[in-house]
Amino acid sequence: MLDATSLAEYRANSKNDSKSSATHIGISLGDTDRVKVSSPFVGGIEPASILGILTSTFTKAASSPHLLATETTRLTGEMWKIALGKSELSPAKGDRRFSHPAWKECPIHSALAQAYLSWASTIERVSVAVGEDDRERLRARFAAQLVTGALSPSNSLLTNPQAKAKAVETAGASLMRAAARMAHDVVNNGGMPSQTEPDAFAVGKDLAATPGAVVLRTPMLELIEYAPQTEEVLGTPMLLVPPVVNKYYLLDLAPGRSMIENLVQSGVRVFAISWRNPTAAHRDWGLDAYAGAIVEALDAACRMSGSPSAHMAAICTGAAPASAALGHLAATGKGAKVASATMVVSVLDSNKGASLGLFANPDTIETAKRRSAAEGVLCGREMGRIFTWMRPDDLVWNYMASGWLMGEAPATMDLLHWNNDPIRVTAAMHADLLHFFSEDPMRRPGGLVALGTPVTLAQVECDSYFVAGATDHISLWQGVYDSARLLGGPSEFVLHSSGHVQAIVNPPGSRKSSYLTGAVGNRTPEEWKEKATAHEGSWWAHWTKWLELRSAPRVPAPAAPADALAAAPGTYVFEA
Numbered sequence: 001m002l003d004a005t006s007l008a009e010y011r012a013n014s015k016n017d018s019k020s021s022a023t024h025i026g027i028s029l030g031d032t033d034r035v036k037v038s039s040p041f042v043g044g045i046e047p048a049s050i051l052g053i054l055t056s057t058f059t060k061a062a063s064s065p066h067l068l069a070t071e072t073t074r075l076t077g078e079m080w081k082i083a084l085g086k087s088e089l090s091p092a093k094g095d096r097r098f099s100h101p102a103w104k105e106c107p108i109h110s111a112l113a114q115a116y117l118s119w120a121s122t123i124e125r126v127s128v129a130v131g132e133d134d135r136e137r138l139r140a141r142f143a144a145q146l147v148t149g150a151l152s153p154s155n156s157l158l159t160n161p162q163a164k165a166k167a168v169e170t171a172g173a174s175l176m177r178a179a180a181r182m183a184h185d186v187v188n189n190g191g192m193p194s195q196t197e198p199d200a201f202a203v204g205k206d207l208a209a210t211p212g213a214v215v216l217r218t219p220m221l222e223l224i225e226y227a228p229q230t231e232e233v234l235g236t237p238m239l240l241v242p243p244v245v246n247k248y249y250l251l252d253l254a255p256g257r258s259m260i261e262n263l264v265q266s267g268v269r270v271f272a273i274s275w276r277n278p279t280a281a282h283r284d285w286g287l288d289a290y291a292g293a294i295v296e297a298l299d300a301a302c303r304m305s306g307s308p309s310a311h312m313a314a315i316c317t318g319a320a321p322a323s324a325a326l327g328h329l330a331a332t333g334k335g336a337k338v339a340s341a342t343m344v345v346s347v348l349d350s351n352k353g354a355s356l357g358l359f360a361n362p363d364t365i366e367t368a369k370r371r372s373a374a375e376g377v378l379c380g381r382e383m384g385r386i387f388t389w390m391r392p393d394d395l396v397w398n399y400m401a402s403g404w405l406m407g408e409a410p411a412t413m414d415l416l417h418w419n420n421d422p423i424r425v426t427a428a429m430h431a432d433l434l435h436f437f438s439e440d441p442m443r444r445p446g447g448l449v450a451l452g453t454p455v456t457l458a459q460v461e462c463d464s465y466f467v468a469g470a471t472d473h474i475s476l477w478q479g480v481y482d483s484a485r486l487l488g489g490p491s492e493f494v495l496h497s498s499g500h501v502q503a504i505v506n507p508p509g510s511r512k513s514s515y516l517t518g519a520v521g522n523r524t525p526e527e528w529k530e531k532a533t534a535h536e537g538s539w540w541a542h543w544t545k546w547l548e549l550r551s552a553p554r555v556p557a558p559a560a561p562a563d564a565l566a567a568a569p570g571t572y573v574f575e576a
Helices: 006-010 018-023 048-062 065-083 107-129 134-150 161-169 173-188 259-265 287-305 316-331 361-373 378-391 392-405 414-419 427-439 477-484 501-506 525-531 539-547
Strands: 212-217 221-226 238-240 270-275 310-315 339-344 448-450 454-456 464-471 491-496 512-517 532-538
Touching: 006 525, 048 065, 048 134, 065 107, 065 477, 107 134, 134 392, 161 173, 161 392, 173 392, 212 287, 221 287, 238 259, 238 287, 238 316, 259 270, 259 539, 270 287, 287 310, 287 316, 287 427, 287 448, 316 339, 316 427, 316 448, 316 454, 339 361, 339 477, 361 427, 378 392, 464 477, 464 501, 464 539, 477 491, 477 525, 491 539, 512 525
Parallel strands: 238 270, 238 310, 310 339, 339 464, 464 491
Antiparallel strands: 212 221, 221 270, 448 454, 491 512, 512 532
């Protein structure tokens, strides 16, 4: 799923005013601002939960007269400065809500924005100050931000100068378009503002367009082999394992931004899995079934390439069944079939307790399991909605203001099109992922049984390459680093400067792109970071060089497969 940090970095790194205010009361938001609030595997945060948090927070605040007096005095003083035109309060750099010149140039709108920012900071400081521990403070902070974000003057036609100017400029036409967009979204998008136009991109033409062919089709997957674009290819092929909760073409976005295209143009013989979009009829497909499907795809890639081994690269949640497959192969004496293992923004444990979010507990986990068991699947659109509400300023209010107030069409972004083209998760896989991320079975020798064999990741002795995003709040980079230490062989760790999805989609030429590299060893994440080597640009180039050092010599590029079942991107990717 597309996290809002990646979206903000894709457009412009957006930061919020509350960081400095919260720091004054003793919370360092350098780490906590990237905390994962919720998880689509646990379910959405109910309004009743938010109301309960707010009620508890302000009940505690009411019993803290010193806190209330301090914050009331502070707020009153700032409001006086605003009224006298002497306030220096301004939106945080990158806060696009107040980017229109009228928020600065018009005294009324400037005062309104300053009053709002002062009030919102006060609400957040009070919410965090009364928390008894970090988890409670973070939950209170999130609930407060939901309320203050919703009440921003940028979200109202009466107080948004840009929307009013647009209405005047278009003689009211923008208001008609805005009303039509809102009506469409209420009826067709679950009441959420649209992030993309459904016909902005065509899969197989604009996205997932790298030439190739389906060479294997099973009830669970299609295996796509990509056509070589070089005269020679590495003697060891690559098998890409996409997330089990997304369509595979995150790895094959628009030309020039496609990981698959980049690998092929670098002379790598690429095979990629495209998962089927399961229905309730497939409810029993669990971690074992997906791990077995990966082993089958690996066997096919080796057989078709004539190579005794293949590289394996798993992305995000694809690492759960991929690591189970790796452990199974190692336990059965077939570990040499994997030439190297790459894990991108992947955690193999509870991610320092963050994988399931701040609102997860045994009761919510069991409720989530019962819900998907009753339905047979976990709905992809519902998972996407949960990710959206993790960063409402970027993914809800921003699109509401542009679409529902100004009638503007959303920007055409390949990432957003992919993000709005979800797949479902089977009930069995959902339950297994909840177990995987809450019980940490991979941290214990034999803690997970896959395909009939106990899995001990220390037995996986191939070289590994782990990639994390420094600002990723879904897969915390420290959790990815700790996951790399679970495997038995030498491991290279790469820390990219961005968030979750931007750490995956990192084509050469990306602006301000940089990363750190270094061997994992026995160092802590912080010790590793101090000694790591800094690089500018995309980690993709570093990775392909790393792969070549662990591959058989280059061989003439193969001809197109004679027994292709369909042209890439296949058929499963189009299943709704």
